[in-house]
Amino acid sequence: MKQTPFAKLKEKERKARQNLIVNAAERLFSAKPFPKVSMRDIADESGISLSSIYRYFPDQESLFIEALTRGANKIQTRLDKVIKDKGATVEDLAATFVSFLIENDPYFRMMTHFMLDGVLNTASVEKLNRIERVLLNQFNAFFSRLNPEGSHRLTAHAFFAALNGILITYRNYPGRDIEDVHKHMKQLVSVMASMFSLTIASGNTR
Amino acid sequence: MKQTPFAKLKEKERKARQNLIVNAAERLFSAKPFPKVSMRDIADESGISLSSIYRYFPDQESLFIEALTRGANKIQTRLDKVIKDKGATVEDLAATFVSFLIENDPYFRMMTHFMLDGVLNTASVEKLNRIERVLLNQFNAFFSRLNPEGSHRLTAHAFFAALNGILITYRNYPGRDIEDVHKHMKQLVSVMASMFSLTIASGNTR
Amino acid sequence: MKQTPFAKLKEKERKARQNLIVNAAERLFSAKPFPKVSMRDIADESGISLSSIYRYFPDQESLFIEALTRGANKIQTRLDKVIKDKGATVEDLAATFVSFLIENDPYFRMMTHFMLDGVLNTASVEKLNRIERVLLNQFNAFFSRLNPEGSHRLTAHAFFAALNGILITYRNYPGRDIEDVHKHMKQLVSVMASMFSLTIASGNTR
Amino acid sequence: MKQTPFAKLKEKERKARQNLIVNAAERLFSAKPFPKVSMRDIADESGISLSSIYRYFPDQESLFIEALTRGANKIQTRLDKVIKDKGATVEDLAATFVSFLIENDPYFRMMTHFMLDGVLNTASVEKLNRIERVLLNQFNAFFSRLNPEGSHRLTAHAFFAALNGILITYRNYPGRDIEDVHKHMKQLVSVMASMFSLTIASGNTR
DNA sequence: TATGAATGAGGATTCATTCAT
DNA sequence: CATGAATGAATCCTCATTCAT
Numbered sequence: 001m002k003q004t005p006f007a008k009l010k011e012k013e014r015k016a017r018q019n020l021i022v023n024a025a026e027r028l029f030s031a032k033p034f035p036k037v038s039m040r041d042i043a044d045e046s047g048i049s050l051s052s053i054y055r056y057f058p059d060q061e062s063l064f065i066e067a068l069t070r071g072a073n074k075i076q077t078r079l080d081k082v083i084k085d086k087g088a089t090v091e092d093l094a095a096t097f098v099s100f101l102i103e104n105d106p107y108f109r110m111m112t113h114f115m116l117d118g119v120l121n122t123a124s125v126e127k128l129n130r131i132e133r134v135l136l137n138q139f140n141a142f143f144s145r146l147n148p149e150g151s152h153r154l155t156a157h158a159f160f161a162a163l164n165g166i167l168i169t170y171r172n173y174p175g176r177d178i179e180d181v182h183k184h185m186k187q188l189v190s191v192m193a194s195m196f197s198l199t200i201a202s203g204n205t206r
Numbered sequence: 207m208k209q210t211p212f213a214k215l216k217e218k219e220r221k222a223r224q225n226l227i228v229n230a231a232e233r234l235f236s237a238k239p240f241p242k243v244s245m246r247d248i249a250d251e252s253g254i255s256l257s258s259i260y261r262y263f264p265d266q267e268s269l270f271i272e273a274l275t276r277g278a279n280k281i282q283t284r285l286d287k288v289i290k291d292k293g294a295t296v297e298d299l300a301a302t303f304v305s306f307l308i309e310n311d312p313y314f315r316m317m318t319h320f321m322l323d324g325v326l327n328t329a330s331v332e333k334l335n336r337i338e339r340v341l342l343n344q345f346n347a348f349f350s351r352l353n354p355e356g357s358h359r360l361t362a363h364a365f366f367a368a369l370n371g372i373l374i375t376y377r378n379y380p381g382r383d384i385e386d387v388h389k390h391m392k393q394l395v396s397v398m399a400s401m402f403s404l405t406i407a408s409g410n411t412r
Numbered sequence: 413m414k415q416t417p418f419a420k421l422k423e424k425e426r427k428a429r430q431n432l433i434v435n436a437a438e439r440l441f442s443a444k445p446f447p448k449v450s451m452r453d454i455a456d457e458s459g460i461s462l463s464s465i466y467r468y469f470p471d472q473e474s475l476f477i478e479a480l481t482r483g484a485n486k487i488q489t490r491l492d493k494v495i496k497d498k499g500a501t502v503e504d505l506a507a508t509f510v511s512f513l514i515e516n517d518p519y520f521r522m523m524t525h526f527m528l529d530g531v532l533n534t535a536s537v538e539k540l541n542r543i544e545r546v547l548l549n550q551f552n553a554f555f556s557r558l559n560p561e562g563s564h565r566l567t568a569h570a571f572f573a574a575l576n577g578i579l580i581t582y583r584n585y586p587g588r589d590i591e592d593v594h595k596h597m598k599q600l601v602s603v604m605a606s607m608f609s610l611t612i613a614s615g616n617t618r
Numbered sequence: 619m620k621q622t623p624f625a626k627l628k629e630k631e632r633k634a635r636q637n638l639i640v641n642a643a644e645r646l647f648s649a650k651p652f653p654k655v656s657m658r659d660i661a662d663e664s665g666i667s668l669s670s671i672y673r674y675f676p677d678q679e680s681l682f683i684e685a686l687t688r689g690a691n692k693i694q695t696r697l698d699k700v701i702k703d704k705g706a707t708v709e710d711l712a713a714t715f716v717s718f719l720i721e722n723d724p725y726f727r728m729m730t731h732f733m734l735d736g737v738l739n740t741a742s743v744e745k746l747n748r749i750e751r752v753l754l755n756q757f758n759a760f761f762s763r764l765n766p767e768g769s770h771r772l773t774a775h776a777f778f779a780a781l782n783g784i785l786i787t788y789r790n791y792p793g794r795d796i797e798d799v800h801k802h803m804k805q806l807v808s809v810m811a812s813m814f815s816l817t818i819a820s821g822n823t824r
Numbered sequence: 825t826a827t828g829a830a831t832g833a834g835g836a837t838t839c840a841t842t843c844a845t
Numbered sequence: 846c847a848t849g850a851a852t853g854a855a856t857c858c859t860c861a862t863t864c865a866t
């Protein structure tokens with residue numbers, strides 16, 4: 001179990017490189033739709049050689065899942081702020097979630113992509129799972145604070161689904177310009193939030 | 207009326223071939239992720255040569271949109287039945303929609319695919335638009351019957367989003383077997399339906 | 413040898429159809445570079461079915477050669493006018509030739525194409541041959557009128573080459589806009605014409 | 619200077635591979651019409667895999683332009699020799715140019731191809747431009763030595779065009795065997811050269 | 825005779841991944 | 846450990862031509 005200092009250093013460097021790579025990926029995601037970001041793009045952008053990337057990530061999927069995880073962490077941080085804010089409403093929570101994913105579209109696309117087409121790597125499954133669990137827990141925790149009585153597990157699930165639904169359904173709403181689209185989504189977030197507020201207050205106990 | 211019988215035959219045969227192709231596509235969509243179905247796959251599966259497919263559909267997108275349109279027509283027929291049924295509840299409507307897309311997963315994946323990646327061809331945009339409009343109108347009509355007073359446009363939009371959200375979010379819920387997943391989705395449908403019932407009854411007039 | 417009236421009618425209709433087809437081809441050539449004009453394009457444009465076109469022309473090459481022949485006839489007609497004009501100069505002749513091919517670029521492209529890559533069909537070879545011969549004869553005739561003494565066969569050959577050379581070399585002169593290009597070509601035509609005038613006057617007798 | 623030897627080796631190998639590819643392309647150009655040489659042909663002929671070719675040339679056009687550039691360099695070297703030769707005549711210069719392109723037909727076909735169809739890539743435009751500029755400068759320099767007084771820019775342009783014209787017009791002169799064709803072209807070169815000699819001597823000052 | 829249908833062959837380009845150094 | 850090199854497998858789409866009716 002010794003060797004630790006050296007191993008730690010190694011591990012640190014390793015993380016640093018991984019960071020470099022994922023950061024590069026994220027930069028690219030801002031510029032183009034995530035399915036168009038190739039491994040070579042990431043190599044070029046990160047300054048790390050293409051084949052070296054495979055030393056840090058076994059395959060493309062793992063890399064993308066890692067990037068997605070980062071995104072999830074960011075969302076979770078933002079949600080935590082809302083949750084800690086005693087005056088926050090359901091709408092605040094919903095708006096935070098949706099706004100982030102509107103502004104960080106590639107994360108949403110990745111998430112949806114993996115939800116739709118699944119994931120091959122078992123490690124990836126686990127990570128995806130975790131992301132979802134944490135989010136649901138956050139929603140649940142928030143709802144429990146609003147109404148400590150009821151059981152909100154199912155409501156949290158529905159809430160998560162509803163917000164995803166808004167994003168997926170209207171993000172490319174054809175014939176509207178992007179600003180109108182966002183306005184529309186936020187209106188729907190508001191509608192949805194009201195409904196959930198009531199449900200939560202009523203303390204759904206299924 | 208001249209030549210009509212002959213022309214009709216020709217037209218019929220043409221449709222028949224188109225059917226062959228789209229059916230093949232649908233079979234493939236069940237078997238693998240949507241973006242991985244290639245034109246050659248469809249050619250092989252349909253028994254029609256690759257180049258011939260382009261005599262029936264100008265490009266891949268048009269073919270896919272045609273397949274999606276078929277699915278949409280089927281859903282709309284089912285929803286119409288529910289809408290005509292005087293005793294039907296919001297939950298019935300929601301369940302019909304979701305069940306169909308659970309059972310006909312490829313249609314849902316197609317729909318989501320286009321929602322995510324958008325569409326290039328302008329004819330396709332129009333078709334997609336129409337599908338969405340019809341569905342929203344159906345929801346709206348149903349809600350209006352339940353409560354003729356209120357304005358339900360926004361509610362219909364939210365409803366559509368919510369159901370899509372359930373499907374996208376939980377259809378691949380990792381670590382559950384397929385039966386549990388479906389049960390869970392139906393539970394969420396039920397939760398969602400209750401919420402929308404209330405909202406509709408209250409005659410949301412935003 | 414009888415049957416003539418009927419056969420003649422047939423022949424006439426045949427020619428009429430061929431005309432329809434070549435006309436369509438020419439219309440397309442005005443719109444896009446000739447190598448991009450496909451047989452189907454021609455079928456659509458002419459209103460004659462794709463396979464029927466093959467009843468009138470054994471293959472694409474023959475059709476194109478026929479179109480080229482038409483173009484050649486037009487040039488020859490124009491040149492004839494100049495030749496008949498007693499006051500016409502070598503420069504007039506050159507300018508007529510070059511201007512026509514600038515304005516009817518597809519003919520020039522076809523001509524060059526066949527000159528470069530040759531021709532497979534033996535009938536085509538013959539037609540191409542004839543076109544060239546006629547043009548050379550026209551130049552020769554004109555030069556002979558200017559100076560009846562000398563032998564101008566070689567000069568005519570050189571003249572033809574020189575004009576073609578101007579067209580091929582500067583038609584796509586990079587970095588210039590089309591108007592400048594044309595101006596430049598005409599300037600070169602003028603230079604060339606002066607040189608040939610002298611040569612002709614001197615009665616080259618090689 | 620660090621690592622230079624290694625880098626140099628790398629660079630050398632890279633060049634070597636590029637050479638392999640371009641050489642293969644040139645071999646193919648001798649065998650079939652220029653536009654019919656496909657990337658796969660080149661891959662097969664060079665023994666390098668199709669996709670690897672794209673590691674050396676970003677696209678087909680760049681590869682072709684590179685091949686053309688090679689040819690141009692060779693011509694320019696030959697012309698330079700003539701230019702440096704104090705006793706050389708215009709006919710020597712013309713004959714050198716034309717002979718080279720008769721013997722190295724693929725280069726002429728490439729040049730003509732790009733003159734006809736133009737070029738898409740901006741880097742290619744620049745390279746093509748350069749080739750042409752250098753040749754024209756060479757002609758101009760030679761003419762200036764013969765007659766230091768006059769301005770020969772236009773004459774050089776005409777000269778270049780005239781020689782190209784001879785090549786394009788008679789290289790496939792139908793019905794003649796190749797030897798006769800070459801003899802004919804050289805005769806025309808001679809005619810042309812005489813004319814240009816006079817023009818140059820007269821010190822054209824347009 | 826006219827034509828709708830069908831298609832084989834081909835074309836440029838992309839990309840995730842492996843491997844030898 | 847890092848990486849340059851190499852590539853097999855795909856992908857969408859085009860087109861001249863043939864053939865059965």
